[in-house]
Amino acid sequence: xxxxxxxxxxxxxxxxxxxxxxxxxxxxxxxxxxxxxxxxxxxxxxxxxxxxxxxxxxxxxxxxxxxxxxxxxxxxxxxxxxxxxxxxxxxxxxxxxxxxxxxxxxxxxxxxxxxxxxxxxxxxxxxxxxxxxxxxxxxxxxxxxxxxxxxxxxxxxxxxxxxxxxxxxxxxxxxxxxxxxxxxxxxxxxxxxxxxxxxxxxxxxxxxxxxxxxxxxxxxxxxxxxxxxxxxxxxxxxxxxxxxxxxxxxxxxxxxxxxxxxxxxxxxxxxxxxxxxxxxxxxxxxxxxxxxxxxxxxxxxxxxxxxxxxxxxxxxxxxxxxxxxxxxxxxxxxxxxxxxxxxxxxxxxxxxxxxxxxxxxxxxxxxxxxxxxxxxxxxxx
Amino acid sequence: xxxxxxxxxxxxxxxxxxxxxxxxxxxxxxxxxxxxxxxxxxxxxxxxxxxxxxxxxxxxxxxxxxxxxxxxxxxxxxxxxxxxxxxxxxxxxxxxxxxxxxxxxxxxxxxxxxxxxxxxxxxxxxxxxxxxxxxxxxxxxxxxxxxxxxxxxxxxxxxxxxxxxxxxxxxxxxxxxxxxxxxxxxxxxxxxxxxxxxxxxxxxxxxxxxxxxxxxxxxxxxxxxxxxxxxxxxxxxxxxxxxxxxxxxxxxxxxxxxxxxxxxxxxxxxxxxxxxxxxxxxxxxxxxxxxxxxxxxx
Numbered sequence: 001x002x003x004x005x006x007x008x009x010x011x012x013x014x015x016x017x018x019x020x021x022x023x024x025x026x027x028x029x030x031x032x033x034x035x036x037x038x039x040x041x042x043x044x045x046x047x048x049x050x051x052x053x054x055x056x057x058x059x060x061x062x063x064x065x066x067x068x069x070x071x072x073x074x075x076x077x078x079x080x081x082x083x084x085x086x087x088x089x090x091x092x093x094x095x096x097x098x099x100x101x102x103x104x105x106x107x108x109x110x111x112x113x114x115x116x117x118x119x120x121x122x123x124x125x126x127x128x129x130x131x132x133x134x135x136x137x138x139x140x141x142x143x144x145x146x147x148x149x150x151x152x153x154x155x156x157x158x159x160x161x162x163x164x165x166x167x168x169x170x171x172x173x174x175x176x177x178x179x180x181x182x183x184x185x186x187x188x189x190x191x192x193x194x195x196x197x198x199x200x201x202x203x204x205x206x207x208x209x210x211x212x213x214x215x216x217x218x219x220x221x222x223x224x225x226x227x228x229x230x231x232x233x234x235x236x237x238x239x240x241x242x243x244x245x246x247x248x249x250x251x252x253x254x255x256x257x258x259x260x261x262x263x264x265x266x267x268x269x270x271x272x273x274x275x276x277x278x279x280x281x282x283x284x285x286x287x288x289x290x291x292x293x294x295x296x297x298x299x300x301x302x303x304x305x306x307x308x309x310x311x312x313x314x315x316x317x318x319x320x321x322x323x324x325x326x327x328x329x330x331x332x333x334x335x336x337x338x339x340x341x342x343x344x345x346x347x348x349x350x351x352x353x354x355x356x357x358x359x360x361x362x363x364x365x366x367x368x369x370x371x372x373x374x375x376x377x378x379x380x381x
Numbered sequence: 382x383x384x385x386x387x388x389x390x391x392x393x394x395x396x397x398x399x400x401x402x403x404x405x406x407x408x409x410x411x412x413x414x415x416x417x418x419x420x421x422x423x424x425x426x427x428x429x430x431x432x433x434x435x436x437x438x439x440x441x442x443x444x445x446x447x448x449x450x451x452x453x454x455x456x457x458x459x460x461x462x463x464x465x466x467x468x469x470x471x472x473x474x475x476x477x478x479x480x481x482x483x484x485x486x487x488x489x490x491x492x493x494x495x496x497x498x499x500x501x502x503x504x505x506x507x508x509x510x511x512x513x514x515x516x517x518x519x520x521x522x523x524x525x526x527x528x529x530x531x532x533x534x535x536x537x538x539x540x541x542x543x544x545x546x547x548x549x550x551x552x553x554x555x556x557x558x559x560x561x562x563x564x565x566x567x568x569x570x571x572x573x574x575x576x577x578x579x580x581x582x583x584x585x586x587x588x589x590x591x592x593x594x595x596x597x598x599x600x601x602x603x604x605x606x607x608x609x610x611x612x613x614x615x616x617x618x619x620x621x622x623x624x625x626x627x628x629x630x631x632x633x634x635x636x637x638x639x640x641x642x643x644x645x646x647x648x649x650x651x652x653x654x655x656x657x658x659x660x661x662x663x664x665x666x667x668x669x670x671x672x673x674x675x676x677x678x679x
Contacts, residue, residue: 052577073583085574089596098592099582150582 002063002076002153002186003028004049009058011044011210018044020210022058031180031187033201035194036233041210042190043158049188050079050156062154073102078147082159084139086131092118092142093127099150113149120182121145137168144179155180157189161196173199194234198222206230223353224370228362231283231355237319239283239355240329246356248276255282255356259324260304264351268300271366272356281362283355286319286332292346294334301348308339320345408660411653419650432654442630443638443655452631454638454655457545461613461634465549465556470606472553473560474598477568478590480561490565494558501555505622508551512537512623538624541631548632552619556612560605567601568594604673607666614663635659 004026011019019041026032034042047053049060051072059066067075078099086095093114100110118124121141131139140160147155160176161169177200180187191197197204198218205215206229214226225231231239242257253269253276255262262282264272295301309328310321313335320331320339331347339345356365364370410424415432417424437444445453480489496504513519514536516526522534537547571594579593595602617636620626626633626641633641635655643652 050577050581052580071585072577072580073585075581077581079578079581081574081578083572083574085572085578087575087579087593087596089599098579102583102588146578146582156581 003061004032004154004186004188005059005061006045006049007059007061009045009048009060010056011041011048011053012056017210019048022212024205024212024215026186026188028186029184031177031189031200031202033197033204034188034190034207035197035201035204036192036207036213038192039209040207042192042207045207046079046156046158046188046190049154050077051075076153077156078150078152078154079156079158080140080143080147080160082162084131084143084160084163086139086142086146088131091128091130092123092134092145095131095142096146096149099146110149113151114145117145117148121148136164137172140164140168140172144176148179148183153186155183155185155187157187159191160189161191162193169196176200195236198234206233208233220371224364224367225355226364226367228281228283228357231357231364235285237286237330237332239285240289242282242327242329243359244280244282244356246272246275246278246280248273255280255354257282257327259306259327262302262304262349262351262354264302264354265300268351268354271369275356275358275365278365279359280365281357281359283357284329284349285353286330288350288353289329289331289333290348290350291331291333291337291339292348293338294336295348299348299350300352302351303346303348305344305346308341308343308345311339311341320347322347411656411660414650414653415657417650419648419653422649428650432651433658435651436654436658442633454630454633454635455658457632458613458634460545461549461552461616462610464546465552465613466606466609468549469553469556469560469609470602472557473564473605474595474602476557476561477565478594480565481568490558490561493561496555497558501618502622504551504555505619508547508554508619509538509623511551512547514539538632539628541628544624544628544632548619548623551623552613552616555619556609560609563605564598564601567598571597600673604670607670607673610666611663611670614659614666635662 004024006022006024009019009022010017022041022045024032034045036042044053048055049062049067051067051070055068059068061067062075062077087098090098096114096117097110100113114127115124118127121144123138123141123145126134126138126142131142134142140163143160157176161172164172173196176187176189189196189200198221201218203215203217204221206213206221208229214221214230216224221230221234225234228241232241242259244255244257247254247256252266253264253272255264263269290296290299290301292301292303304324306322306324306329308320309323310319312319312321316335318333318335318337318339320333320337322329322331322345333339333347357363358365413424414422416429417427420426441447441453443453444455445451450456476489476493480486483489499507510518511520514522514534516523516534519534521537522532526532526534535543538544575597576589576593579589584592613634615636616634617640620632620634620637621640624632626637636659639652639655639659641652642648642655646652
């Protein structure tokens, strides 16, 4: 059990900057997910924490100890790798016992811990097998078991589920979440999959191009993204973005895109009034665009019309690919929607859940305002 | 697709003919010769097992249990196996692992591999110079005289007690590069995440090497070892060039003894018997290597 701190951490490989001035404070017993597209520096950050990469600049602390110059074996961390990295020449038992053997743990303690961990992971019948005789899911459990028996201060996981098939991945997700609850240890988990991040993390750090974009709870990341990148990365299908201008006419705040005009209701408009006249990026999530005939009650709708290009019937919902003035966007509507390809379709945008970003800085215009009143974010949804 | 046995044989035929002509026939002929005196390389007159009996009971230069340690070509070959194989593998592994960790890896490996590109004859001549007792041409003596004050030049290849060690050292120089290249290729193919996992698990470099790297390289180490064993069992050229089996037959090894008896002492039947002994010694290792190769492929 320990806190983890990244303080002004940089990583350079020659002239390329892999991690740029990273600052993260991870609380004890937290499940922090580092998420971002490949090459964003998330794995490098984790590897610096494990001691597998040198830190170019800055400090990493585990507990209150600076570990910059501490060897991996002395950091009291355990890591689960994407490839599982099991020792192919050892049995499952030996794989799990290896770390304890190196630490000269008494034999009985090793035996007891290995058997207990194996039982809790449901692999106690596989202890005599070698890794090549195991399925992907079993290997993954052995890799986790190898980390558990060490009883480390911090668990590090580098994309541990990406080699599993879709069904196993969903199972393993809840299995790792339960493990975190049971062990009550600090977990730091790297993934490129925002669904994994959202479902598992108590907090999520979104990274892009070596920089931390935003660190927050899954709820806040979804409802109050700090910039265009986070808004587009979290959520599936992605948020729709439109180039727009923010206008004020007769006291009303209006978002004007080449395709349509959206007058904002006063409660929403007041948040943006100070930015009138600015070029903005207007963002709205597919789930906040409804068929006018099946609007949920209580939303503040703005009605627009668009051409239907593609209809995807999912059963529980429907994805409409819409087009207006050459701009395409997606709506996730009620499955009963009567939309037909090639026809016009009227849709209602839920204006209370829209997002506006500065066109130059790509930063959210209402980030601070929404942060100050988190309990009302998305309340009308 | 229907299999056409005629066509299959037609394709295999050239290889089969070559194998019969240059491998199977000579082998059978050698076995036949080994039961005769083989005068003028004809299988006559027949002497039964005489050659083999002589070889192991009455030829002190081949098999002599009266000394301790035993002497003769058979036991000199065993000395080669005991010294040459572990040292060449150990050295190869060491250089492969160390080269892997530094820059200029390619340069290091090229230099170590270079001896393999020289013909054994040339290498033998080079080493004859190195070991020369005349410090004007003998590099080793010149070096030792420069380093150790009062050192007297040693005729490395002229002393019964030193000659085999001198030859083995030259062979190690020749073959280390081969071991380095094979082992370093295997080393590169090891998954780096496993090494990293071991480091996080608590292994220092020493434990990492002995408990993870070596076990994972083991199949390759075994194949290189058997290849080296086979090389020793059939070695001939280095001894021929450097000492011609001397002094006093002390540096004869099995491969050389076969040539020596057949061509220099004019006893083809006796030489053939040595060849058959050699074949019997090599066979298990060849079989083992082939089986290993098959397992690897599956």
